Amino acid sequence: MNHQQQSFAIADQFYLNEQPFKIISGAIHYFRVVPEYWRDRLEKLKAMGCNTVETYVPWNKHEPREGEFNFEGMLDVRKFIQTAGELGLYVILRPSPYICAEWEFGGLPYWLLKDGDMKLRFSYPPYLDAIDRYFARFFEETNDLQIGSGGPIILMQVENEYGGYGNDKSYLYAMADMMKRHGVNVPLVTSDGPWHDMLENGSIQDAALATINCGSGIKEHFNKLKAFHGEVKPLMVMEFWIGWFDAWGDDKHQTRDADSAARELADILEEGSVNIYMFHGGTNFGFTSGANYYEKLAPDTTSYDYDALLTEWGEITPKYKAFQEVISRYVELPKVELSTVIRKKAFGEVTAKERVSLFAVADLLAVPVESPYPLTMEALDQSTGYLLYTTDLGKNRRIEDFRLIQCTDRANVFINQKPLFTKYDLEMEGAEAFDLTEPDNELAVLVENMGRVNYSVKMNSQTKGIKGGVIVNGAFQSRWTHYTLPLDNLELLDYSKAYAEGTPSFYRFELEVDEPADTFLDFTGWGKGVAFVNGFNLGRFWEIGPQRRLYIPAPLLKAGINEVIMFETDGKAPGVIRFEDSAAFME
Known part of the structure; x- marks a missing residue:
């Protein structure tokens, strides 16, 4: 976009260049789509009638190690925003620190947990300092892409669904102030569920417009939002959930019918603005999928299809057509020529x-680390993947009491490189008994990080690997060798x-x-x-x-x-x- 003297403002409604403007947006996460397909997905968004694209920003990918930044390839957020601008789309940016998004640790970097006193998402000075340093680098990528500079960014979000986590208003104000100090000059929003205390907890009404996240009951929720505003302000659903995500172990792929979703979309557009979550879900490539934890661990699948308007692989769905019809009542649908040729093939x-067995090559993939007690991934400066622990269990005898203490998330246990049993989540600390039959016996435990929890109260306890220790016949086992296996060096x-x-x-x-x-x-x-x-x-x-x-x-x-x-x-x-x-x- 090269619109001179552009402006975007929030008053009784949204105003683009001083004219009333209804935001019709869809969510595409650039980091879940290969860059070669960004333009295709954005063209399909525009063709549906949307005028805006929304994306989260994953801090843990942009600063994978403290002080090391990456904005290349799938992480070239600047190029994604510029591509949207070239297509005439506006952009809502939700720039962390926390994004949820069914993403590893909700976008927070693992290295925060190396501080044993870390208080995530609170006014804890070391946490705020880390965000400050990150923002200083991140906003260099986007400041000149804001609408006042002729760019496509019209809104940015402060934190994310904070009302479902805490009520530390000083933290939210600190986030808003920090964004402004680092060059953000577009209007700010917050987004929260419309239930219980969430809106109250997560809003800073004199600094950011409160918006809501929900998938149904729109009229009722908009009435609540109106009352919460206390004056006439624009109504917006920042996340209109039109599908859902899958967790490993679900009995089926989660779906939502097109008709009910389209009816709710019509209710939203009748009164306000929308961001459709997700327009296109994409893929949790690598070890990026997060997890939820209520009664038990529920790690997310690699597919983030979400039953969205475009499939994981970018195809238009019946739900897309139903939404396009609703949107066409409010805007004239543009003619968009799709520029990317995409074919599917069965090879x-x-x-x-x-x-080759892992046991034969572990020392090629990792430099062994010795310790009297087992170390966590974080202590070994490892983000994701697997961690192999080995120790000498000594002579042949009966083991009556074997337990893994504070071990997450899944452990394959071996004696002399032969599988003994596998432990997962709630089963982890249950006692096992077995016989050691050889004169010498090596114990190996392969622990997998299944994705750090990305929502709610378990977030402060997301260390991975073995934190407590391994009990052998009632006592903690000592003398461990560790092999870190992020699997980023398979060559x-x-x-x-x-x-x-x-x-x-x-x-x-x-x-x-x-x-x-x-x-x-x-x-x-x-x-x-x-x-x-x-x-x-x-x-x-x-x-x-x-x-x-x-x-x-x-x-x-x-x-x-x-x-x-x-x-x-x-x-x-x-x-x-x-x-x-x-x-x-x-x-």
């Missing part, structure tokens, strides 16, 4: 070329080393393609693990579903030979994978 079955694997069936192992495949096309990796028959294509971490697979296939966007492939690596932890590896031309979920 068929591929058999593993090579395989170091040596497949000439040993392979043993039933152990955590790496399997290497070669997929030959004439020309790249979108495809879906079917992991039927495989247990649990993570898949890589040409060194790119696609994300987790798990036989319990509901997700059955991993989406591979064409830009991750190349003409010729493509390397696919499956890391499988549970000893269920048929040695064959298939590439299909459609997604699959449990029905």
Whole structure:
């Protein structure tokens, strides 16, 4: 956009260049979509009749280690915003620190937890200082893209759904002040659920417009928002939930029918503005998926399809058409030529070329760290992935009482590199008994971070790995060796080393393609693990579903030979994978 002397203001309604303006926005998270497809998804948003795109900003990806910043590739937020502007779309930016978003730790960086006294999302000085340093760098990317400078950004959000977490107003004001100090000059908003105390807790009405997040009951919630405002202000649903996300272990893919969602959209647009969550969900590539925790751990799937208006792979749905019809009552639908050619292809079955056990290559992937007691991922400066612990259990004898204390989230336990049992979440601290039969016995525990919780009261206790210790016959076991396995260096694997069936192992495949096309990796028959294509971490697979296939966007492939690596932890590896031309979920 190159609109000179543009302005955006909040009064009795939204005003764009001093003219009343209804925001019709859809959410696309740039960090969940390969950059080659950003324009395609944004064109489809515009074609539906939307005038604005909204995106969160994941602090933990932009500052993966304290003081190290990344704004390249899938994290080039500036390019995403500029692409939206080129298409004539405005932008709502929700720039952290906390985003929820079913994303690892709600977007907070793991290294905050290295401070044992850390108080997340409160007026805790070390936390505020870390945000201040991050904002100083982040807003360099976006300040000149605000509407007053001729850019497309019209609104920014302070924090996110804070009313569902706390009521520390001084923290919210500190966030708003910090944003302004670092160059933000567009109007600010907050967004909260309209239930209980959430609006009251999460709003700073003299500094930011209160908006609501909900999926139904719009008329009733708007009445509540009007009363809360106390004067005539614009009504907005900042997150209009039109679908939902899947957790591993759900019995089916979560969906919402198009008709009820379209009726609620009509109710919103009759009185106010909307941001549709999600317009396009995309994918939790790598180890980026978060988790919820109420009665038990519920880690999110790799797919963030969300039953959104575009599928995970970017196709228009019946729900999109229903929404487009509602929007057409308020705006003239633009003619948009789609500029990106996207094809899907089934490449068929591929058999593993090579395989090697983790135990044979752990010392290639990690420098062993010795400690008298087990260390957490955070203590070892590891963000995500796996952590392998080994220790000498001594001579053959009966172990009557074996327990993993404060271990998260999932642990595969081995004696002399043979699987003994697997522990997950609530089962973790239950006592086990077994016999050691060899003269010498090595214990190994492979612990997986399934995604740090991204919402509610468990957020301050998200250390991963073994925090408490390992009980062997009533006493804490000492003398541990640690291997950190973020799996970001698989080029170091040596497949000439040993392979043993039933152990955590790496399997290497070669997929030959004439020309790249979108495809879906079917992991039927495989247990649990993570898949890589040409060194790119696609994300987790798990036989319990509901997700059955991993989406591979064409830009991750190349003409010729493509390397696919499956890391499988549970000893269920048929040695064959298939590439299909459609997604699959449990029905």
